[in-house]
Structure formats: C-alpha cells, structure tokens
Amino acid sequence: MPDGTTPLLLRQDSAAGATRLTLNRPDSRNALSFAMLGALLHALEEIAQDDAVRVVVLAAGGPVFCAGHDLREITAHRNDEDAGRGFYTAAMQRCAAVMQTIVALPQPVIAEVQGIATAAGCQLVASCDLAVASEAAKFCTPGVDIGLFCSTPAVALSRAVPAKPALEMLLTGQMVPAAEAQRIGLVNRVVPAAQLTEATTALAEQIAARSAHTVRLGKAAFHRQRNLPLDQAYAHCAAVMTDNLLAADAEEGIGAFLAKRSPVWQDR
Structure with missing residues (x-):
C-alpha cells in the first residue's frame, strides 16, 4: 500500500503539449484502488480544462501496467455492515466515471503499455483512444477464473474489438499477447520494449503538432x-x-x- 507520501499518479508536461500520466503503485501492480481511481479522475478533469495539453499519454511504472481493481481492498470491505455493497457500488461508479472521462476528454489519450494489463487494467487500455504496446505486454479479462465476470471491462473491450474475440477473452480469461492484441484491434502498435517510450512519444507529438x-x-x-x-x-x-x-x-x-x-x- 502507498505510504501516504508517495503520489499515486505522476504528471509530466512536455513543451510539445504532450502530458504523461504515470500510474505509480508498482508494488501493488498499479491496481485501481478507490484512491487511485480518484487520482486519475481528478487529473483527467484538470487536463480537460488545460488548453496547453494537446494529447495525453497514460503510462505505468514497474513491470505491470495495471492489475485491475484492488482485490485486497475489495476483500477488506466484505467486513462492512452491508457486506461491501455500498463500497462496491461506489467503486464501480468511480471506475465507470474514469473510463467515460477518458472517452469524453477533449484531448486524445494514448495508452503506453509496458507489461500486463488485466481486468479493469485491460478496460483502461480499451478506453483510451490509441494504444502502443511493448512486445512483452499481455492482456486479459480473467474475472471468470475467480467467479467474478469482467462485466464492466466488457463495456470498453466490446467497443474496442469485435464481439467474438472480446467474448473469448471474457469467457476464457486467457492471456492475449501483444501481437494478438494488435491483430484484434485492442492496440495500434507493438514495438520492442526498449523503444516503447520513444514510439509513444513520437505518436503523441505527431498528434500534438496538429490543430x-x-x-x-x-x-x-x-x-x-x-x-x-x-x-x-x-x-x-x-x-x-x-x-x-x-x-x-x-x-x-x-x-x-x-x-x-x-x-x-x-x-x-
């Protein structure tokens, strides 16, 4: 868990107008805790009002892009008086708000995926306008493996890829390698790991150079x-x-x- 002093999300603005947001919970596999979702939502709402930002890159620190919802946090709330219903409802609503804000954001958003993106992490990639992935990146919606169908990730996934590959991911929970993710349209480009940031930055700056x-x-x-x-x-x-x-x-x-x-x- 974060120690209260380490920011959950890092922001870096470039002179070209490309703003990089980096998920900064590598020890928790950049899980989308309630606080992380709040940080993302706040940052996106600020960016929406910032005319200096022409394009956004959504990246992550550490070997995992995003492991989805924080299952430890979810499990802890089973001890609530309502068995967690109130918290789960609030968490799903906040997650939906983040995904919809990405789509509604005036600026294009590019996911830079360096590692595994699972469940709501895969949803995050699917919600972005474009995605560049490392050859090492993998994607899955494995909720079915733990008795929790990835219904909300399905909303973004089914809008990013055709129905049959989306349903195969949702029904099997199998990991999809980067090349297959590109084939089905989940990501735009796949590059060697060492070239990921360079490739994403070049794409972001190409878009930022337009009106x-x-x-x-x-x-x-x-x-x-x-x-x-x-x-x-x-x-x-x-x-x-x-x-x-x-x-x-x-x-x-x-x-x-x-x-x-x-x-x-x-x-x-």
Whole structure:
C-alpha cells in the first residue's frame, strides 16, 4: 500500500503539449484502488480544462501496467455492515466515471503499455483512444477464473474489438499477447520494449503538432457518431464538418496546403 507520501499518479508536461500520466503503485501492480481511481479522475478533469495539453499519454511504472481493481481492498470491505455493497457500488461508479472521462476528454489519450494489463487494467487500455504496446505486454479479462465476470471491462473491450474475440477473452480469461492484441484491434502498435517510450512519444507529438481545435472536434465527433444510426451519424458529422470548415485553422490549413507551405495553427 502507498505510504501516504508517495503520489499515486505522476504528471509530466512536455513543451510539445504532450502530458504523461504515470500510474505509480508498482508494488501493488498499479491496481485501481478507490484512491487511485480518484487520482486519475481528478487529473483527467484538470487536463480537460488545460488548453496547453494537446494529447495525453497514460503510462505505468514497474513491470505491470495495471492489475485491475484492488482485490485486497475489495476483500477488506466484505467486513462492512452491508457486506461491501455500498463500497462496491461506489467503486464501480468511480471506475465507470474514469473510463467515460477518458472517452469524453477533449484531448486524445494514448495508452503506453509496458507489461500486463488485466481486468479493469485491460478496460483502461480499451478506453483510451490509441494504444502502443511493448512486445512483452499481455492482456486479459480473467474475472471468470475467480467467479467474478469482467462485466464492466466488457463495456470498453466490446467497443474496442469485435464481439467474438472480446467474448473469448471474457469467457476464457486467457492471456492475449501483444501481437494478438494488435491483430484484434485492442492496440495500434507493438514495438520492442526498449523503444516503447520513444514510439509513444513520437505518436503523441505527431498528434500534438496538429490543430488542437481540429483534433478536439474530431475526437468528439468520432465517439458521438459511433452510437448513432447511420443516417444520424452522417447528419451529425456533416454538421461538425461544416463548423470545422468555418474555423480559422481549416482556412489556414487548406490555404497552406494549396500554397505548399506549413500551416501556422491558431487552435481555433
């Protein structure tokens, strides 16, 4: 357990506008304790209001990316008067809030996965917009092995990968290596462990170099249209694209392209 002085989450801002959030409970396999979920939620809410942040990298310290919910904490609350129901309800609600905040965050979020991501840790990866994984990374939703089906991780997983591979992960609990995770669409890129931070940083800075206004519009529209019928999706995105065309950065970007020069973004 943390000693009360070690921060649960580390934040590092770069001049390029890429902010790195690092889960900092390696001794607990970066488990998503109630406090860790709170720290994540607070950091994400701050970032949402920070125009200097153009992209977020979510990383983890130690050999494990995230082992999911803190099972020791969950077990301890079985001694509560209500056998833990109140705490479990609050924990699931806070976890859901974190995952939804990642999706709703104006800035793109890239998971940098250096090791194993299990259960709600896999959910965390699936909730991010993009993911870069080390060749050593592995993913699983093993709740079925301990009598606790990964129902909430299934929400994010089923939106990141097709139904059959998602259900196979959920029903078997088997570990999925990085290459297979890339094949089914859970991660975008797999790189050697020694190149992970470099590869993730390069991707983050590539996105950060774009118009922040355009990227924010695009991310929001992408997630919105996914849950709409086809005709409504086109109607929504057509309206977004019209607004985008009227923005200063679209005028600048199109003008720069036609003039064969680099654009100068105003982020509006």
